[in-house]
Amino acid sequence: MTTAPTTGTSTGTGYTARFKVWRGDAEGGGLEDFAVEVNEGEVVLDIIHRLQATQAPDLAVRWNCKAGKCGSCSAEINGRPRLLCMTRMSVFERDETITVTPLRAFPVVRDLVTNVGFNYEKAREVPSFVPPEKLAPGEYRMQQEDVDRSQEFRKCIECFLCQDTCHVVRDHEENKQAFAGPRFLMRVAELDMHPLDAAADEGLDRKTTAQEEHGLGYCNITKCCTEVCPENIKITDNALIPLKERTVDRKYDPLVWLGNKIFRRRE
């Protein structure tokens, strides 16, 4: 797909674009052809909405904010995972046929809507933030530089594009059980880097569980997740690689291992 605006798209005149939209359900389906009006400044979601209003009232699509903030309208445009609301029509040639399909890594419900339940299951498997016992509400003190990194990860809008594109699960259903995916490995990293997370006091070592319970080892840092992230979070560099490095320290450094055994607080 081109990323530079094509000439003539900002002149304000409308035109007719050709679309192929996948329609169907769990039983099967296929691409349907549409010719549809496009106006200046529009995004792909506008075109899908126009199809609903004028040609296909029952065309199923998820969307909410239409401003790249909620992560609902994830789909694949010309085979690339993207947010429909943040993909401007001006990035396409006018004579190009634009193909919109549902996220490939998840089971289709109907048309562009997929069952993203996998992600909610994985979310539940990551142990939550553990508040420090000795601090009352209002007593938390953290420096900005110490929260910067976890805040970067909390920009995540849970569009699940990274989960969709990650080759570990994209065409490998069999890996889904053992692998949390980039979004939830990043969640582990976020909690691990939280300055006040007291998981260790409860005997929970997030670095170890990333490896042993959430499948960090499957990731071979191809950075596909980072490339599709609409929030531009550096998932691989800032979350996954540091987590891998610390995991390696923890796993293979006999001194760290020993210290862990001796000093780990008992409940």
Next chain:
Amino acid sequence: MTQVERQQWDVVVVGAGGAGLRAAIEAREQGLRTAVICKSLFGKAHTVMAEGGIAASMGNVNAGDNWQVHFRDTMRGGKFLNSWRMAELHAKESPDRVWELETWGALFDRTGDGKISQRNFGGHEYPRLAHVGDRTGLELIRTLQQKVVALQQEDFKADGDYESRIKVFQECTVTRILKAPDGRVSGVFCYERESGRFFVIEAPSVVLATGGIGKSFKVTSNSWEYTGDGHALALLAGASLINMEFVQFHPTGMVWPPSVKGILVTESVRGDGGVLRNSEGKRFMFDYIPDVFKEKYAQSEDEGDRWYEDPDNNRRPPELLPRDEVARAINSEVKAGRGSPHGGVFLDVSSRLPAEEIKRRLPSMHHQFKELADVDITAEPMEVGPTCHYVMGGVDVDPDTAAAVGVPGLFAAGEVAGGMHGSNRLGGNSLSDLLVFGRRAGLHAAEYARDAGGSGAGRAEVDEEQIAAASAEALRPFSAEAGADAGAAGGEAAGEAGEADGGGARPPENPYTLHQELQQAMNNLVGIIRRDAEMSEALTRLGDLRVRARRAGVEGHRQFNPGWHLALDMRNMLLVSECVARAARERTESRGGHTRDDFPAMDRDWRKQNLVCRLADPAGGALPAADVPDPERGQIRLEKREMPPIRPDLLDLFEKDELVKYLTDEELTA
């Protein structure tokens, strides 16, 4: 009639935004089994769109702040029409609600000494908004979502089931609140979007936390979910709505390109130094400081600019007036021919802050303008104009318990509840409202459910006839094409009443077209500046749309069918739109989010009046709303009601000179 699946829970929360999730967490922590029903996926609620922050007088940046100052600002912002008790509770409890989020994992931006940072915002005397860049709503929703998951993990440890005590029914919609013959709530009727299947949740307590009504307007910052569902469900269940004439038009929405018109531009841009200019380059807000705020705002650009560094010795710039004032000013500038090329005004932060600072403080605004409008806000001004943002009006509730007046077992919190913000909400007071009253609604819904289960009265029975009527109502759009019009609607009784305009031969209406016409009518006729004749015209059009909406038809089947969903949402939008139009026509003054061209002044006699909307149908909603016989008469009955006098110790927080502007002489001498 096919059997509809039923489940039993203690508390049902309708909506999974800030208020809904906070209510659900509270009810679950009180030990009650809690079901949450939401139209979208879990974690996508409209709360994610909130940008600026959560108002709470923690005093982290300016130690002079406290709940009394916050209370005063809130009352001034609402032009003293607020439920003073709600404003008091809100100001007192907000700090605790924010601090509690930190114990659930929230990561706010920090001050130099490691506390939660707080930023300036319109109408707030001190820097008061806890924030995370300009994505505070996302942080709030994610924190609450993750707290729900934490509770589910606890339950899983205890009994091996994540969903045994708190369950989210995502992508489900409630179409009716069910009631027992004695008037108590007995449950809710819902459909699942994915399959189109109906189900009933039986529960003694129902908390409405459905947000607002913005999708009835064309230019809006609100998402598709904002179709006034909770407002309409409450009306249909026999509750009343107050203050529906007050709709907030946020002063700064995007105006270009057309496809993004209405998308919000956070007030933080102004809080952090951004200024508004007209086509002549003039900072016009200095010409629009109303008398009631004259002493509190800078009179010159120099003073306004000094305030950012030295707030103790200077007054704030008028760009930070409450939203209603700024929206009206922008509207006037554009009408006077001093607008920007695309019909807005200029909002400039590029000449006020270094580029790096703008990217740090306003990352999502930077992103949004770059991606959607090809505008680099670090180098050039934005074009902005008013956009429908928030409804101050909502369910008439008891301030302390969030219980809906007149319907035992029904509660409401957040945007769907009325009173808290009076005639105009201050920025930042929404997220705090969600937390304070979400918690209260959850707490009292839990207590009520416990009593209902434990006391002699027992739980209210679900009425089979109501389920049958709700099913028929929800299925009606599928039979519109066959011309089976009124008869299919609500079982035997409703069929008779609706024959008058049956006209079975007419073609079905496209719900998308009906929706667009409704949005256009509300935008043009009951928008930011209102006139008597236009609102009467709006009511006529609403009546016409209501008749046509009865013929709204859908294609396809029940599985994830957006056309069907919209056809069902139309009932709610038409009901709340009528409330807005009727109440707005009745209130012959201008105040907050209600501006009358024909009555431009604020009237002290109107200050203590609430306009109360009820369903005109005497059957209290037993008939489907669309079957109320006389379309001309409308569906809504309006009443004036006097508000309780403000408690003396709260009045004492204000100078007499200020109160004179708002209160009548009798109130002042009482």
